[in-house]
Structures are given as structure tokens and as C-alpha cells.
Amino acid sequence: MxxxxxxxxxxxxxxxxxxxxxxxxxxxxxxxxxxxxxxxxxxxxxxxxxxxxxxxxxxxxxxxxxxxxxxxxxxxxxNAFPGKVEVEINGIALVPGKDFLITPDSKGVKGEGKLTQQDSTHFIDQANRIIVTLENKLTWSAEQTVLDYTVIQLDKKLQTTLPQTIKVDIENKFIxxxxxxxxxxxxxxxxxxxxxxxxxxxxxxxxxxxxxxxxxxxxxxxxxxxxxxxxxxxxxxxxxxxxxxxxxxxxxxxxxxxxxxxxxxxxxxxxxxxxxxxxxxxxxxxxxxxxxxxxxxxxxxxxxxxxxxxxxxxxxxxxxxxxxxxxxxxxxxxxxxxxxxxxxxxxxxxxxxxxxxxxxxxxxxxxxxxxxxxxxxxxxxxx
Known part of the structure; x- marks a missing residue:
């Protein structure tokens, strides 16, 4: 001190x-x-x-x-994210902040699965309760509550192929x-x-x-x-x-x-x-x-x-x-x-x-x- x-x-x-x-x-x-x-x-x-x-x-x-x-x-x-924030899309490890964001109200999750396309910008891994979205700009904030699922936002400009598979290890801490x-x-x-x-x-x-x-x-x-x-x-x-x-x-x-x-x-x-x-x-x-x-x-x-x-x-x-x-x-x-x-x-x-x-x-x-x-x-x- x-x-x-x-x-x-x-x-x-x-x-x-x-x-x-x-x-x-x-x-x-x-x-x-x-x-x-x-x-x-x-x-x-x-x-x-x-x-x-x-x-x-x-x-x-x-x-x-x-x-x-x-x-x-x-x-x-x-809701905070003090620990692991690891995301792979199509087998490629992404860089937090640059390639993707976890929405500030997301819960932590660890797992891997396949993504099903819902529309031009939304993809879902139903088993792990993960939603992936494509965004024109990555903009973060702070939240006081936690969802019962996880939302991962990808920078649309950096995606050369559509998201098909996902592997994540994300730790959140609700305070x-x-x-x-x-x-x-x-x-x-x-x-x-x-x-x-x-x-x-x-x-x-x-x-x-x-x-x-x-x-x-x-x-x-x-x-x-x-x-x-x-x-x-x-x-x-x-x-x-x-x-x-x-x-x-x-x-x-x-x-x-x-x-x-x-x-x-x-x-x-x-x-x-x-x-x-x-x-x-x-x-x-x-x-x-x-x-x-x-x-x-x-x-x-x-x-x-x-x-x-x-x-x-x-x-x-x-x-x-x-x-x-x-x-x-x-x-x-x-x-x-x-x-x-x-x-x-x-x-x-x-x-x-x-x-x-x-x-x-x-x-x-x-x-x-x-x-x-x-x-x-x-x-x-x-x-």
C-alpha cells in the first residue's frame, strides 16, 4: 500500500x-x-x-x-471477464477486441460445436447456447445483468468465409x-x-x-x-x-x-x-x-x-x-x-x-x- x-x-x-x-x-x-x-x-x-x-x-x-x-x-x-476469453471460428484462433467481442451480458461457456446459419448475420450453436453475429463495427459496453446464453460478435470485414464451427473457453464473473x-x-x-x-x-x-x-x-x-x-x-x-x-x-x-x-x-x-x-x-x-x-x-x-x-x-x-x-x-x-x-x-x-x-x-x-x-x-x- x-x-x-x-x-x-x-x-x-x-x-x-x-x-x-x-x-x-x-x-x-x-x-x-x-x-x-x-x-x-x-x-x-x-x-x-x-x-x-x-x-x-x-x-x-x-x-x-x-x-x-x-x-x-x-x-x-x-458482469466482468477477468479470465479466459478464447474463441476459434473454423479452426482459427481469433484475437479479442480486434477480431471479436463477447457481449458484456454474456455468460461464460466452454465447448465446441457446429454453427447453424439463421440469416445473413446470425449463426447459432444450439448445444452450447452460443449466438455468433457479424458486425460492421465492434463496440463494447458494460452490463449489470447476465444472460443464460453467450453472444460472440465478429468483425464482419475480417471474415473471409461464413462461420461454420466454433470452439470457446470463456470465463465471466458476475459481481x-x-x-x-x-x-x-x-x-x-x-x-x-x-x-x-x-x-x-x-x-x-x-x-x-x-x-x-x-x-x-x-x-x-x-x-x-x-x-x-x-x-x-x-x-x-x-x-x-x-x-x-x-x-x-x-x-x-x-x-x-x-x-x-x-x-x-x-x-x-x-x-x-x-x-x-x-x-x-x-x-x-x-x-x-x-x-x-x-x-x-x-x-x-x-x-x-x-x-x-x-x-x-x-x-x-x-x-x-x-x-x-x-x-x-x-x-x-x-x-x-x-x-x-x-x-x-x-x-x-x-x-x-x-x-x-x-x-x-x-x-x-x-x-x-x-x-x-x-x-x-x-x-x-x-x-
Missing amino acids: KLKLLTLLLLATQLTQAQDIKFARKMVDTLTSKYFWGRGYTNDGMGKAADFISVQLKSYGVKPMSGKSYLQEFSYSV PNFKTGNICGVVKGTVKPDSIIVFTAHYDHLGGMGDKTFFPGANDNASGVTQVLSLAKYYGEHPQPYTMAFIFFAGEEAGLLGSKYFTEHPLIDLKNIRFLINLDLEGTGIEGITVVNASVFPKEFALLKQVNEKGNYLVKVNSRGKAANSDHYFFSEKGVPAFFMYTLGGIKAYHDIYDISATLPLNEHEDLFNLLLKFNDGLMGER
């Missing part, structure tokens, strides 16, 4: 010495590294990420929101009470401490499938975590008239579970939140950003656009209505004014093994950072 803490402190020291885009690049590289194993349910990936983020916040001078710990603990059920937590910090306001601006991002991702394949989650959502940490670092050094709060959610990939838990067990009075900005998929931006809830809060959206035009930060700020597609949603449902911002253009990797730091441009990281600073100035300058 002491060695682990020393490693985290060393990483924190190295990262806080960097600035701007260098800081962002180093942070994304770190969060997507093998050490964090996709920030999921195997190899303690999510736990390691939570510890790392907490150490970062402490190094910035950001205080625990609860007054004691950065961690707001909660738990939920999840009924996976323990994790949100990471929550504050920088107290100097003039109006009961008026709060909140920045959020989910730090969890999909973790690993077997012991050789993990999903790095660079754009989703090491990029958002990095932007919120950049803001936490800045505001830790520059306290504002309003209180600045920072929440990193767990369980987003399994169904917005962390943000739902926080809104049901808030560590701050939700009525005191002047505005909440949720950041997810922040690694590109050559085509601008989209703002969910823009049409719900037209006054704040007009301010955001005005700030962007004055500063010439992003090429476009698109308006979108209400959507339950990220962690802002349960706050909005509780009456908290909130935006969810995501960047547009560039790489298409999403929920796959190709969402890596090396190909994430972070080309608008600094512009978005500065846009958010000025937007917050506008919110705090209201009369």
Missing part, C-alpha cells in the same frame, strides 16, 4: 509540474496506460484511477467535498456488489461560497476483456477527466468568488450510475448550483462542440456563444436539446441548470480497443479550457 501511494504521489508531482497541453497529453497518456487497465472491473482498474484522481486533487489544493474523503462510496452489480465511488472536491468561493459552479466527467471506462485485452478509453473519457483536472488545478491556484466543485463519476458506462447516486445523496445542496458543466468525449474539436441542453437554457447558451465569438476559440458551438446521454441528465431532472459538451470531428474510435492516447489529437483542449474560464467569469459577473 505504501509503495502504491508513493507511486501515485510521484505521478502527481510529475504531472503538476507540466503546463497546458503538455499537462493534458501526459494525463491522457497516464490514464490510458496498462496500469489502469481501462479503468474498469478487472485488475482494480477503476480503484487505481480513483486513487490517482484523489491524489491529483490534493496536490492542487482542492479540498474533499465531504470534508473528510474525496471518495463518495457506492456499489452496483456488473453483485462492485464497490466503487465518485471523486468529489471543492475550492471554496471567496465572496459567494454558497453559489457553486460544478464541473463533472466520468472516470470509469470498460476495463478489460480477458487478461490480454483492455479498452484504454482515451476520448471516452480520459479526455474529459483531463479537462476537469486542468480546471481543478487552475482554480486550486486561483480561488474565485463562487465555489468551484469537481466531480468525477464512476459507473457512467453501466448506466449513469454515479451521477444518479450523487443526485440522490448530494454532498452539496443542489439548489446552490448556479451551473453544471459535464465534459465527455473532449479529445477532438476540429468541427467544434455540441452543447446538450442548449435549448433548455437559452440565456446561458447565448452567453457561451458570445464568449466563444469574442475569444475566437472554437469554429462552431452547436445547440442540442435535452438528452439522457451523459452525467448531466439526473442533475437536470432535479432542476439543476446544466450543459453537456462534447467535441466534434477527428477520430471515430469509440468503445473499442482503438480509442488510444497516441491517436487522440487534443487539438482544442486549450481553447475549450479558455472558453470555460471566460464562460464562468460571465456566470459570476451576473447582476
